[in-house]
Amino acid sequence: MTDQAYNFAYLDEQTKRMIRRAILKGIAVPGYQVPFASREMPMPYGWGTGGVQVTAACLTPEDVLKVIDQGADDTTNAVSIRAFFARTAGVATTEATAQASVIQTRHRIPEAPLTEGQILVYQVPIPEPLRFLEPRESETRRMHALEDYGLMHVKLYEDIARHGEIATAYAYPVKVEGRYVMDPSPIPKFDNPKLGGMAAIQLFGAGREQRIYALPPYTRVVSLDFEDHPFVASKADHACDLCGSEVSYLDEVITDDRGSRMFCCSDTDYCAGRRDAGHRGRLSPEEVA
Amino acid sequence: MEGALSILSKEKQQDGPLLRVEGLSKFYGGRIGCADVSFDLWPGEVLGIVGESGSGKSTLLSCLAGHLSPDRGEVIYAGRDTVTMPEPERRMLGRTDWAFVHQNPRDGLRMGVSAGGNVGERLMAVGARNYGAIRETASDWLGRVEISPGRIDDRPRQFSGGMQQRLQIARNLVTGPKLVFMDEPTGGLDVSVQARLLDLLRGLVRDMGLAVIIVTHDLAVARLLAHRLMVMKDGRVIEAGLTDQVLDDPQAAYTQLLVSSVLQV
Ligand SMILES: Nc1ncnc2c1ncn2[C@@H]1O[C@H](COP(=O)(O)OP(=O)(O)OP(=O)(O)O)[C@@H](O)[C@H]1O
Ligand SMILES: [Mg+2]
Numbered sequence: 001m002t003d004q005a006y007n008f009a010y011l012d013e014q015t016k017r018m019i020r021r022a023i024l025k026g027i028a029v030p031g032y033q034v035p036f037a038s039r040e041m042p043m044p045y046g047w048g049t050g051g052v053q054v055t056a057a058c059l060t061p062e063d064v065l066k067v068i069d070q071g072a073d074d075t076t077n078a079v080s081i082r083a084f085f086a087r088t089a090g091v092a093t094t095e096a097t098a099q100a101s102v103i104q105t106r107h108r109i110p111e112a113p114l115t116e117g118q119i120l121v122y123q124v125p126i127p128e129p130l131r132f133l134e135p136r137e138s139e140t141r142r143m144h145a146l147e148d149y150g151l152m153h154v155k156l157y158e159d160i161a162r163h164g165e166i167a168t169a170y171a172y173p174v175k176v177e178g179r180y181v182m183d184p185s186p187i188p189k190f191d192n193p194k195l196g197g198m199a200a201i202q203l204f205g206a207g208r209e210q211r212i213y214a215l216p217p218y219t220r221v222v223s224l225d226f227e228d229h230p231f232v233a234s235k236a237d238h239a240c241d242l243c244g245s246e247v248s249y250l251d252e253v254i255t256d257d258r259g260s261r262m263f264c265c266s267d268t269d270y271c272a273g274r275r276d277a278g279h280r281g282r283l284s285p286e287e288v289a
Numbered sequence: 290m291e292g293a294l295s296i297l298s299k300e301k302q303q304d305g306p307l308l309r310v311e312g313l314s315k316f317y318g319g320r321i322g323c324a325d326v327s328f329d330l331w332p333g334e335v336l337g338i339v340g341e342s343g344s345g346k347s348t349l350l351s352c353l354a355g356h357l358s359p360d361r362g363e364v365i366y367a368g369r370d371t372v373t374m375p376e377p378e379r380r381m382l383g384r385t386d387w388a389f390v391h392q393n394p395r396d397g398l399r400m401g402v403s404a405g406g407n408v409g410e411r412l413m414a415v416g417a418r419n420y421g422a423i424r425e426t427a428s429d430w431l432g433r434v435e436i437s438p439g440r441i442d443d444r445p446r447q448f449s450g451g452m453q454q455r456l457q458i459a460r461n462l463v464t465g466p467k468l469v470f471m472d473e474p475t476g477g478l479d480v481s482v483q484a485r486l487l488d489l490l491r492g493l494v495r496d497m498g499l500a501v502i503i504v505t506h507d508l509a510v511a512r513l514l515a516h517r518l519m520v521m522k523d524g525r526v527i528e529a530g531l532t533d534q535v536l537d538d539p540q541a542a543y544t545q546l547l548v549s550s551v552l553q554v
Pocket of ligand 1: 317320321322323340341342343344345346347348349506
């Protein structure tokens with residue numbers, strides 16, 4: 001049921017066209033940050049207004065939308081954004097990764113491999129991977145233009161010098177098609193290998209910083225590293241306590257006030273799917289089969 | 290024709306000067322920064338630029354190093370005009386063949402990055418990807434500039450002014466440049482610290498066969514380091530020659546005043 005007070009997907013057509021132009025430019029130049037005139041959205045910046053605007057510009061009435069936050073469909077952020085588009089665009093929504101045509105995400109890539117025809121929209125807080133090393137925007141732009149990326153490895157060098165290993169666990173920088181260094185948004189580095197060669201289109205929107213960038217399908221994406229400190233896509237060394245998966249990314253959950261912990265898939269749809277298919281974890285109830 | 294020319298310029302590059310400067314001028318609006326400067330610099334040669342405050346020394350140096358774009362003139366480095374070359378090429382020169390030592394170490398160092406990271410940056414910028422090797426080279430270079438390799442993980446903030454300046458020098462020389470630009474490298478330092486830095490610089494310049502263009506107020510520094518001197522006044526070179534000649538037998542009245550220290554700051 002579309003709320004008639006709004007244009008389809010909230011933004012007016014002209015704004016959506018402007019955003020689509022930025023998206024197309026981003027797809028044409030993978031990893032390049034395209035400036036766009038970010039609009040005020042009826043939600044705070046921390047809620048991923050960049051991703052919301054990109055999703056709004058991509059949606060058609062036939063789309064099926066999934067929204068996840070840290071892998072979960074049922075957090076406040078995910079529920080609110082899903083409700084927002086259900087109301088302003090009247091699109092169908094789903095929690096099933098395979099059934100979604102557009103997936104907006106914060107902090108994760110779904111476990112199930114995405115397919116051609118799907119669009120994955122990331123909410124990005126800080127799009128500039130060089131920002132913490134070089135605060136001047138004019139200088140970081142020039143560094144991208146001239147492929148002057150020595151500084152990026154200085155950051156990794158400092159990590160190893162201080163912690164004995166590359167301690168960057170989220171927003172781990174990547175090089176796209178041998179050209180642009182890109183911040184993949186704060187996904188765990190566990191997800192980095194999925195960025196490259198993905199069949200789906202990946203779009204990144206940063207609202208506050210007014211940047212859009214993209215990875216077209218089957219793009220080459222390499223995580224930066226050193227020969228003697230190679231990139232490792234690590235995760236907690238456990239199996240999911242609910243579905244038993246040994247390959248999915250896990251959240252650690254405190255289960256009582258005595259410090260008991262459990263590990264479970266951060267991708268709630270993946271975990272539920274496995275449990276439905278009969279997989280069991282350490283803490284699964286015995287009697288249910 | 291093109292081919293023959295490029296072969297000619299290649300030959301020139303081998304036997305000719307490392308840097309050839311022709312009619313270089315830079316204006317700030319109506320004011321002269323530097324005007325009509327021409328000179329040759331040969332491999333391994335140290336050229337001092339002296340002159341009172343505001344005479345155009347820093348402007349000239351910045352134009353030579355590609356930090357400022359001159360309004361007129363040519364700067365030919367190893368047969369290539371660095372004024373007209375595309376920015377990426379000039380930047381590449383800036384992190385391979387050239388180095389720039391600033392008066393204030395804060396301008397030439399990354400204060401939030403460890404000493405090792407500071408020295409390693411140029412290596413990584415040109416593609417070094419082995420952490421162990423980068424660290425070893427950085428530690429070796431810290432030793433060469435008389436900083437204990439044990440301080441490799443300290444930030445420049447924890448260093449004295451003299452150490453910061455030596456770190457800046459290590460960071461610049463680590464990729465084995467051919468030409469080093471220095472703007473008052475001993476400027477803000479105590480006399481005893483200056484002397485030690487000068488000794489160190491002299492040794493490095495000799496051992497590495499560096500060509501250097503050094504801007505200084507200090508004629509003692511010029512005498513100690515420079516083979517040749519250019520004296521600037523109001524943006525123009527008013528006298529040039531071998532250092533001893535210029536300092537012991539100055540021709541221009543202005544140079545005579547400068548040498549007799551009337552104009553020295
Ligand atoms: N950014 C600028 N804008 C306008 N004028 C400038 C600028 N920089 C320098 N100038 C002028 O150009 C002239 C040469 O200045 P420059 O800084 O090159 O002198 P200098 O010899 O390096 O002096 P100092 O010994 O004090 O460092 C001076 O008249 C100066 O005021
Ligand atoms: Mg100056």
